[in-house]
Amino acid sequence: MFFEGSEKKFELSVVAGVSSLREIPRAIYDECVEKSEAQILSVVSSDQCDAYLLSESSLFVWDDRITMITCGNTKLCHAALFIIDHLGQDNVESFFYERKNEYYPRKQSSDFFDDVECLSKKINGTAYRLGQPNQHHLYLFHGNKKYEPPKSDRTIELLMYGLSGEANEIFSKPNNNSQSIREFLNLENAFPGFKFDDYVFSPVGYSCNAVKGSDYYTIHVTPQDEGPYVSFETNVKGMTAKSVVESVTNIFKPSCFDIIQFDSGQLEDIQFAGPRKLNAVKDKIGGYNVLFKSYYNHSEDYKKADKLKL
């Protein structure tokens, strides 16, 4: 029953003069997603962005940019190579590939180094690890083509481990309905005015995409006991990173969480009163200021050992 919630992600932008990525036929995106061994389930659009909900996470398409995120045992680099081929290598301006640490790396069909080997067929790039390999960490690969990201280009990724309280109850209930989940999340409160699309997986699991102009957010919930995980990601403008993170951690109440921030300008380095910072990595990578931080909620309580099913 284990499902790896931890994600792989690529983002690419195209050079000026390439026709809108939103005009590429749907069949191409279907094929792109199939290359990763996922499927498109549904789509919701704003005036500037198409948000595809996938059987394993999400695909966002803007006029000049694509972000694709997949979890489970998907082969995202195959999707990346397919879309780079479709666009033509020279038309790709920037390319970033991320891979987060997994709960069960042995159950994956590749590791980050395998993925980079695959991507290097098309992209001449540089690779980094943010964080120590025995703690939470992020692997990052980016194309070496010189790239200056747009002003006010900011992404916040929030990776949450363990769910507690009401979130755990709601998401652990088999075949729960979308309506009760939406009411619990109450996302319109924190992120008003977004067009919203969601999917409840059977027996458990939940995904949603939301778009407003060029802004998006996306949530993927993997409540399985063997590796409870929730990811949130957004490029929303007009909110501090701190208010974004606090809104979401207040919903899911994770036992620990990682924050990844990309900012073309000055980073907002969030400070928390409650959670303790385990480690922090800050660097300038591929034209962005990048910050990776790991937090946990301290408790003096002793846990019991988990008895394992054999």
Place this chain on the structure above:
Amino acid sequence: MFFEGSEKKFELSVVAGVSSLREIPRAIYDECVEKSEAQILSVVSSDQCDAYLLSESSLFVWDDRITMITCGNTKLCHAALFIIDHLGQDNVESFFYERKNEYYPRKQSSDFFDDVECLSKKINGTAYRLGQPNQHHLYLFHGNKKYEPPKSDRTIELLMYGLSGEANEIFSKPNNNSQSIREFLNLENAFPGFKFDDYVFSPVGYSCNAVKGSDYYTIHVTPQDEGPYVSFETNVKGMTAKSVVESVTNIFKPSCFDIIQFDSGQLEDIQFAGPRKLNAVKDKIGGYNVLFKSYYNHSEDYKKADKLKL
């Protein structure tokens, strides 16, 4: 150049009436160690214990008890099955198997669940995980035969991640000599009166065993950049667990460390002024009081990303 320092371990005791395990011919222990795909390098003995230094860690043999620890990509459960067969299943009183979380689980030939499947051919047992699977954790399997450990039976295992300062310099220096390493460690100071045996691996890596009566300690150093790791383990009497742990962490100055304690009686629950406790698991398992705790040294500093060789 990566070498997985993180260990697997088994410990077994025999029922009363079985002849001394120290009288089993050396060829049997050679074969036992070879089953794990390691070799015996040397041996040092006290009046009560034979301590074999292995190409991957250590084997200790007492009259009624065996402890074997192996790192790298060894197959310790094959060695365990071999020795159980040699002794006869009914002569095995207690059996414990441990596996610590690894830096690179994908490079291992098995995981804990595979090992338990293998061990279950001979041992009807129960399995636990101490700690969350996304943080440092310990897997533990033990035989279900009712077992009351001897009084004052205490083991302290200390798993250290990252070396800093002088320890890092000494152990990162290729083909360093035993003499300068011994002088640096100055173990006679913390643990006086032990008979000592050590081995310097090429280009890097260091192991030592030491025995005094029924007491032992052992250290294994894997300084490689991709996964710097040091393990220490002892059953030494007449010292508090706190003084043992502080003596050793003062030598290696790890960035984080885990402590595993087994005690047949009351556990000494160490408190530290400096390092921060990340999590703690306490339980009664297989007749022992067991404590697993993770610590890290807090720093407000931001690290840089690690650029990876491709």
